[in-house]
Amino acid sequence: MKPAAKRTRQPRMLLEVRREQVLDGALRLLNRGGYAAVTMEAVSREVELAKPRVYAAYPGVEPLLLALxxxxxxxxxxxxxxxxxxxxxxxxxxxxxxxxxxxxxxxxxxxxxxxxxxxxxxxxxxxxxxxxxxxxxxxxxxxxxxxxxxxxxxxxxxxxxxxxxxxxxxxxxxxxxxxxxxxxxxxxxxxxxxxxxxxxxxxxxxxx
CATH class of the missing domain: 1.10.357.10 (Tetracycline Repressor, domain 2)
Incomplete structure (x- = not known):
């Protein structure tokens, strides 16, 4: 039985690129549901990034909104x-x-x-x-x-x-x-x- 092939890990996104992606997702959420709709979990779902990577871009929703x-x-x-x-x-x-x-x-x-x-x-x-x-x-x-x-x-x-x-x-x-x-x-x-x-x-x- 052949060993399972290792999954190729996708290269990590540059931090500045990820930040722009996170801000774009937050902006879409804001336009759909107001500022209350912008949470770290919601942004994670919106941009399809794991929460740790969203937090790596911005440590919390307040600095994220400030940057936006x-x-x-x-x-x-x-x-x-x-x-x-x-x-x-x-x-x-x-x-x-x-x-x-x-x-x-x-x-x-x-x-x-x-x-x-x-x-x-x-x-x-x-x-x-x-x-x-x-x-x-x-x-x-x-x-x-x-x-x-x-x-x-x-x-x-x-x-x-x-x-x-x-x-x-x-x-x-x-x-x-x-x-x-x-x-x-x-x-x-x-x-x-x-x-x-x-x-x-x-x-x-x-x-x-």
Missing amino acids: LERERDRALATLTVAMPTFDAGAKFDDILVAAATNLLQAVEANPDSWRPLLIPPNDAPQQVRDNFEAGRQFALAQLRALLEWGRDQRPGLADIDLDLMAISLLAVGEQGARMVLNQPEEFTAQRFANFTRSLLDQLPPHT
Whole structure:
């Protein structure tokens, strides 16, 4: 009788790769059931890793959630940074505003699981989630305010408008648009909002 063949052990996953896998699984659980659904056992089942390997990546659910929140915050800020095109002497205000809105909403379309906890946080979301969201809002608000200030020379109507309130209004519209993309992706698309923004700008007084 031949001896049983030894099972080939799979190579161990690099720790950083495993951590990303664990965070991705935790994010899926969060979107399905809120923060209470994220436990070490649930993550182990979700990513099909033995619990000791999940614990090797993160020693407990609190540091796991902290790492997840930090990752999603950094991703959101990075997206906001690249969403706004550079406005310089050769750029046009209308083109930049349309591109910024389109870039952001396309990012939401491409990665809804990352944006949902920020834009539509579960009821049991910790304060840090709200703090991270507010930090992102303030960053986006500063970008919009700078764009409006720069665009005054191209859009004469902006000279008589309270730019602070205008930036806040644009941000509110953008946030609501992103939520609509998340909740009704087939009806409200980034391209639909881009077309609307362009049409709206075309109704404003002509450029100087």
